[in-house]
Amino acid sequence: MVPVLSLFSGIPAEHHPALWARMEAVRRRYERHAYIFLAGSANPKCGVVLSGSAELIKDAADGSQALVEQVFPGEIFGLAFALRQVAAVPFSCRCREATEILLFNPRAVASLEQPPCPGQQRLLDNLLLLLTDKTLQMQRKVDCLSCRTIRERLLTYLKGCREGEIAFNRSELARYLCVDRCALSRELARMRREGLIVFDGRRFTTGEGV
């Protein structure tokens, strides 16, 4: 249970059992390609990835499946929707591999109506930080999508990647940037030809380095 650290960080282990109960936490296993929830679900729970990984998929009218984001161990998903008890989540959550998830009700953590458990305040604080990071991550995505050309989107995306290795394969990258895979491939070749970027598989280097 190592990767839940960020959620429980700073909370002594002896308080965890009571908190789990308070959170209405449930542990679940899913197989590869299994759906944790489908678009349109009401009142989804919030999830933390314990092991494996998942992806949030938004189905478009034209049949394309945009990749909202990927979720890795220690990261959460669905927090905002669970807190606001949204009537219909706008995306589906699918496991990319065999995956273990901790589902819980964040409203129970935020609720001040019952007397707080030891550590609950700290848990709330951790939730705030996790949501903050999600917001920043989403902001980076908006930055990418705000660009009008594939080239700018790509450069903006690469600027946000510290390491040379990106988290997506080609078709995933196209779905994340919401562009046609073939057009992305064409533009990549063009940029390489112009000396703007160097890449091999998932490893990218821009002209400036980094």
Next chain:
Amino acid sequence: MVPVLSLFSGIPAEHHPALWARMEAVRRRYERHAYIFLAGSANPKCGVVLSGSAELIKDAADGSQALVEQVFPGEIFGLAFALRQVAAVPFSCRCREATEILLFNPRAVASLEQPPCPGQQRLLDNLLLLLTDKTLQMQRKVDCLSCRTIRERLLTYLKGCREGEIAFNRSELARYLCVDRCALSRELARMRREGLIVFDGRRFTTGEGV
């Protein structure tokens, strides 16, 4: 100070002064078109609009100024960036009119290192909800930008508007959807001709009603 309600909701007025001190809150007035902060600023504070309104602007390489979002009385901005002490905010914040802002340090609210003031826990809770709403708002924007054609972007945007009246004028809408204003205008006329939507100024009606 009515519109700050969501931030201070549920907290008795007698606790406000101590909380203000704890938050390092400062009240500021700005004129129309004044900048509250510029893109690239470090460690920005978080703001709540007391009166007036502001907009977050992202400057693109090509000179276009995308409209990240608008902020109205009672709403916050910059929360995630302030909480994470981001080194360079990716957008500027500019007042759309004469505006009063309450600037504060959300880290002081979230900090558990000092003994909490009365009401601080509730304030933290309110912050979490405000950030949640921002996240959902951002999610709607990503939904719009995930669409590849102006028509789909527009329909997605309109679906998210309960009332018939939208919050933007034409050029603001184009900047929000990250499309050329003229192309937007052209597409609007086309959709009207096809009977897809009816509109007059800021008032829109889609084929299905709503």
Next chain:
DNA sequence: AAAGGGGTGTTGCAATTGCAACAGTTTTTT
């Protein structure tokens, strides 16, 4: 009355993109 600023709609043209069809590669399954 004239001038300036800001918002809106129209349109021709060039550039970018999506689409589709295809081929090559690697990986997984049978």
Next chain:
DNA sequence: AAAAAACTGTTGCAATTGCAACACCCCTTT
């Protein structure tokens, strides 16, 4: 080993979009 599935790159063509230039409207200022 053969077959199937998945990923990647290429390219012609049609559709959409951005750009630029223009005209019109409304309002405020000079």
